[in-house]
Amino acid sequence: METILSIKPLLAILVSVTAVPFIVFSKRPNIREVWTFIAAIAKFLIVVSMIPVILSGKEIIFTLVDIFSGVSIGFRVDSLGLLFAIVSSFLWIITSAYSIGYMRGLNEHSQTRYFSFFALSLSATMGVAFSSNLFTLYLFYEMLSFSTYPLVTHHQDMEARRSGRKYLLYIVGLSIGFVLPCMLVIYNMTGTLEFTKSGFLSMDVSPALIAALLVIMLFGFAKAAIMPFHSWLPAAMVAPTPVSALLHAVAVVKVGVFCVIRVITGVFGVELLSNSHLNIIVCVIASFTIITASCIALSQDGLKRRLAFSTIGQLSYIVLGAALLSPRGFVGGILHIAMHAFGKITLFFCAGAIFVATGIKNISQMDGIGKRMPITMAAFFIGSLSVIGLPPCGGFISKWHLVLGTLDAGQLALLAVILVSSLLNAAYFFPIVYSAFFNQSKETRVSNRIDEAPIWCLIPICITAIGSIVLFFHPEPFLSLAQMAAESIFIK
């Protein structure tokens, strides 16, 4: 594998941290938002500029500083990390636009703090995507936890405080309590934490210890919201909707599953897991989460809570895809990072737009809302198609690969899980769309006159919804990157 030394990954991380002082000390809100856009676009361009290098089969590395013997703060851009970075940096631009519409539409307080910590969170997300070893990954994982805390608790009321506590308890508590000790045990056994293509743990270690490490780390990365450590995510829905959209549908939760994938492939390795059949444990846990979360989603009346439980289920698809240990399942899992991101962020944007325009949060009050907000609800329909996994939306492609992956792995039970879950997904999304367009409104707040959310909200919704459709017809560069990632891991 040819590697190139380049400072680009570090720049991609630093660009939004650097923007923070400018955001804080801007005199006028408009100038402040310009800084956010400059940082977001610069970040996206830096990330995009790395695509040709990676697609040509090379990797970019950069080591910042050595910390312990064999451990450094180091970055390595490979196809998997780049895919995640493209998705989150692109969606940050869109979300910034949406944030302006949403925050100003609601006349929210402390917007400077909001935009500052948003920028910090995106830095941390890039850091996770480009980490070359478990230590660097942990560093940015923690940075993300603490920089999203003020965003989750933005409203500073009693409910926000409760959710904030839950958030810290699960995310910080488990990363310190579970991941940190595991990381140290692994470091003491092997003397390294550097991710490799085939993992660096060997069979000499007792299988019981490997199994314990695997399960504890799986739960320890609580951002992946694997049951039973998922309940911070519905609680975190107290945050402003752009936060839920970008962080709790894309950046934060995908960081969780990304960490799980990195640990499964880079630390344990495909060979070790398939020889010891330990991946079955992960598959079972993920399947349980998929089905249970989908069932709970059915019963939620708060739109954002329903979306949150849907996210919990969809995240476990990605974990399942990685744990199948079949190349096509792996491609499906990784693709789902991108496809689900576009679909789910659209749904959250819609939820926020409805709230900004009408103040409605609950599904039961949304009868007939399609007549007032036709564009928003059309986008909602597209987003839900994508999440369910129906053509012509991007979600179909990732689910297709996942289904093929289960067949390759010979796991018919897991095939059933995916299909049943898709039915459940349809069951909790389609009624919303149906009643929005075909039911008569019972709410005085919903009139028949077309009255959409502010334009800053509406344009981002359209972009991500159209994006979901475009990804079905043209899933590049994500498909190539996912296939490259799978090849590098599975071909000896």
Place this chain on the structure above:
Amino acid sequence: MSEHFPALVIIVPLISAFLISATGWLNKRLCFPIAVFSLTVSLFASIGVLMMVLENGTVQYRLGGWAPPWGIEYRIDHLNSLVLVVISAVAVLNIVTTHKPVQQDFSGKEGPFYALYVLFVTGLSGIVVTGDAFNLYVLLEIASLTGYALIGLGKDRAALSSLNYLIMGTIGASFYLLGIGYIYLVTGSLNIADIANLLPDIYDSGVVLFAFIFCMIGLFIKMAFFPLHAWLPNAYSYAQSSAVSLIAPLTTKVMIYVMIRVTLYLFTPQFSFVFLNISKPMVWLSVLAIVMGSLFALSQKSLKKMLTYIIVAEVGYMVGGLWLGNRQGITGSILHIVNDAAMTLCLFLAAGNILYMLKSDSFEDMKGLFVKMPFTMAAFTAGALSIIGVPPFCGFFSKWYLISGGIAAGEFGFVGALIFSSLVNVVLFFRVIEIGYYEPFTNHPNAHQKDEETLFNEAPRDMLVPLLMAAILLLALGIFTGHIVTAIIQFAIPTGII
């Protein structure tokens, strides 16, 4: 010139302490600049010493030209040159912040305050540089006596808690003196390096055993190692913050240094770890210290009290790290001396700023603090994250070495205690952060209006800048951990320890 650096570190502040005392009678405004000047000179000299050590290895300096083991020798290696820089850096950073509070709290007593301040730093630096076990005792008493006085200058119950500290501290010092007396009895030497050479023949002597026990008990009292910690919380929380933010970061850390010096260089690792075979109980005692310190901290209702119990827990970290007896653990211990001094400084400076502005440090008065004092609270949060152990703040890295050493030594109780204490620290600090951030609750979540009391009201600049520098230092120490360990700390540990 540069060969006299080891002496300058001590002599300059020592002389200026008396000078300050004298000028205090003539012109009170001169005291502060003299103190700042002498401590800055001392800081540069100590950095010079560190450079010398890094270049040439151990530096020996004979006071008055008398050769050891008869004369007193300053013997500076990687271990104490590092601690020396820590002491003088903390002293300089902190003294800048004391200007305004001292005018407010000790009006008319600037002379005594700064004289004691500088003399205290002299004592601690002396403890660190000396290569003579008895000279160490003398300097220990200089540092302690000035410490009692500094704490006693506070209000309310400060005098009482200082008296309590004085009694405990004197008992501790007496134990140490007794231990050194025993050593002198059997070896006839007071020079640490000389004693280490003489001891191996008489390891099995009961006198040596008791000398060791007395020294350790004395030091444990002085460093507030649980359950001998009782003097610390009151003494540190009733004293004025300008004194505490000097004493709290340094005293316990220097005592940890002395413990490391005594166990590794006076009694040698062979005796302390192999011959005595008490590592396990010592590690378990430190587990107890960590757990109890954390639990006590949980039950406090004011900021400074909480921080003092965190110090008790942190002392447990460092004692445990040493007694793990492996390179990782001892590295963690030494690194934690540096990091904990920086973290404690940052947190106590923040607490000092809060006290200065609010006249209170109880949790319930901290409502809206993120709006009132955003910069102080930002630095406080940095200190909190460092104590919790979040990378890239420095506290994480020493914890990493300590846990790593615990795993290598198979001491999983110690590992568990460290993780437990990190989690408790999350609760401790976020409880404070929550109050400062959420309260007072506004009725409407989107409200812009602010209460009368929550207006921007930050501490004066000369108190803020050192605090922010301390916060940045936490990051810098964390990122350059690798350099600190490979350039300094790995040479500070005897080569026999793996």
